[in-house]
Amino acid sequence: MTNLAPQSRNEIGIETAISVLKQRFGERLQTGDSIREQHGHTTTRIANQPPDAVVFVKSADEVSEVMRVASEHGAPVIPFGTGTSLEGHVNAPNGGISVDVSQMDQILVVHAEDLDVVVQPGVTRMALNEYLRDTGLFFPIDPGANASLGGMAATGASGTNAVRYGTMKDNVLSLEAVLPSGEVICTGRRARKSSAGYDLTRLLVGSEGTLGLITELTLKLQGIPEAISSAHCTFPDIETACNAVIATIQMGIPVARIELLDAESVAAMNAYSKLSLPISPLLLLEFHGSTPGVSEQAKTFGEIAEDIGGSGFSWTDSPEERTRLWQARHDIYWALVAANPGREGVASDVCVPISKLSEAVTRAQSRAKELGLTAPIVGHVGDGNFHASVFIDTSSPAEMASCDAYLNWLSELAVELDGTISGEHGIGQGKINSLVKEMGGSVDVMKAIKRAIDPDNIMNPGKVVLFD
């Protein structure tokens, strides 16, 4: 589909590396078709390109061994967490060895006084929060899927509450990573801030496994808020809803989540989650703070929303009511699948300045209509980030072509509106051709960095930037 053509495939090197590693890892190195396929891309329109082998590692030292062998023989190494990424990050276009870190799943130490935790990369965000429950702390980043924390760092993930708590870039204090040479580096320490040299932590976050393989993460934690309230409000059109978002952010209300659903998404959510919201754009919010604080925040938002033209404003501090609505929001993908039988949802992800959000969303809706596509929109709109999910019959070449045309157009729209082609899904294979539209000559700097750190291009080749 939109995969890049395989580049040079180093058949002999890959075979040799696998046979050396088989000796060392025994049953922990697998080459069966099914497991290889599971370790290629499985989530969106991008075709599956399985690795030649999968090795299940248990420590940074083992990763280092794998990397040394792979380097020696020029075999690609593809880091693998849970495989929930959306842009072909775990595919093996040139073949090679998938390094599965799911067994590196230890939470090493919680520093409650410092609000940080040290974890291995295979720990998932839900496992971490389950573990932390009794400490009064939590890890806020929530990309939807129960992704591994190593994968979330590698792709620069964020999600619904980035507007309050930031993205992975803001929440990783330091990383341990194995370089292509096999050397293990540590990018920082546990201080909350540092200006000690180039910020390698933030260079590795979002580098999608193309510079090194993350083997340990030190993450910031947050105190579980004393109180949580939620609210929702219906708007006559997208523009009014976006104006309410802008006013809310400008007022400095520290919303924890502020989600937009377009009318089509609301209709699907009503049907799937048995709600009866008006079929019109909806803002769904969550507030974190002290008990009086969250009540004040919710009411202030309500006043803003109704002044601007919203209706049906409602807020609650009841956990049951809150959970009901947010569960419906979390199930939106399945609601849209149910509303579009026989079709598959293709994810998109752009982010624009919030003053451009209304224009971006309404033009995206019009463009989908012109192309005959169903592409309902939901967004983490406090950041200007939104997703149109294109529902198509993937066996129809015409629909596939329309979908590709729409996605490319969407990237161009984001750039035209001074935004980004990827708010949180990364570049992977899927957006590699669009990156230069946004970044221009900066792509050459990225390539220079890639070449400097991974001169033989063994780390997740074919992702983010291509070797010339």
Added chain:
Amino acid sequence: MTNLAPQSRNEIGIETAISVLKQRFGERLQTGDSIREQHGHTTTRIANQPPDAVVFVKSADEVSEVMRVASEHGAPVIPFGTGTSLEGHVNAPNGGISVDVSQMDQILVVHAEDLDVVVQPGVTRMALNEYLRDTGLFFPIDPGANASLGGMAATGASGTNAVRYGTMKDNVLSLEAVLPSGEVICTGRRARKSSAGYDLTRLLVGSEGTLGLITELTLKLQGIPEAISSAHCTFPDIETACNAVIATIQMGIPVARIELLDAESVAAMNAYSKLSLPISPLLLLEFHGSTPGVSEQAKTFGEIAEDIGGSGFSWTDSPEERTRLWQARHDIYWALVAANPGREGVASDVCVPISKLSEAVTRAQSRAKELGLTAPIVGHVGDGNFHASVFIDTSSPAEMASCDAYLNWLSELAVELDGTISGEHGIGQGKINSLVKEMGGSVDVMKAIKRAIDPDNIMNPGKVVLFD
């Protein structure tokens, strides 16, 4: 003093580049002794190493011209904002051309709806906030000095309110920069978040002019809070004060500033600013939010502080009282100078996890005493960042040696306690030898990046990392 020995000095290349640039820039290129000396390091114990010429640029195109000429002839280029950095960042150990951006002082566009602003690098933080006053917005980062925003980005500055608003790393949305080749790149757009490729914005922030020269910045802004309150509380010892900081952060009180002054600093502040605070460790706080919010925050802090053993807690929402105490805090350097006549203050800057803060501060006090040094401590303790100012007679080799020993010991202490050798002052020349103690093999990755982007080492050589 602690300068590194000049490396290879390319006499002919520098002369040729200057004569070419003189033709082009005329009176805007200066070679007088006084102006050259002003453009070398002037602020701390590090000796002044003036550039061979200073060129006053007005645009990215002019910077690009300078860089092409310098590159062609192998002449070093040293970016210069206001010269308020503390680790020798603007020195010219190999000679070369200081590029002064103070005339690039335009605020290009305020996007009030998006809470961002686009500025040239020579705009100072105070000039920006003066300009923004009527918009209801402000730029929060406050490193003390009225530094240029380009310089603040280059050094990864922060200051008293980083605990609430983050550092420059968190507040730069994108940068335009000129590479050593003369190419102008843009590292991102105005979206609030992005996962589009390697994060070059955060690579350039804190790179101290060693990878490129910043010619334009897009910065996040904040709404001016509806209300501000301040508070202070005295503690019997450093440990109790630090425990109050930890409890405050853990409770999730969104303090805007939380500053620690040791007893010595309080005594100097009393004398200089005509206050009568008890001569004992002091926490000084500021809260930003809604009117009921800041009152609630201040009172909650007061309860915590008194529970833990603080005394004399007092809070106010009166602007006059607040300004009086914070002005005294801002004047602390001058208060310490007045308390130490005939001596010069040498800045230090380490940052540790807050659970280690009490140990770090008390050990730093003991060590200073052992070495016979006066080194009062103030700190932005919500982040674990503190500064011991060593007051010495710089004409005494013995005192200079003790000071050096103390500063090196302090860097080692920070590393031992899982902290960083630089919370906010950067590496420059002054900490280049300590960086490897903190970063180990990561320094080689930094060198590889430096070589990839600046192969001829013309960008601010002798800072952050050295060419092997």
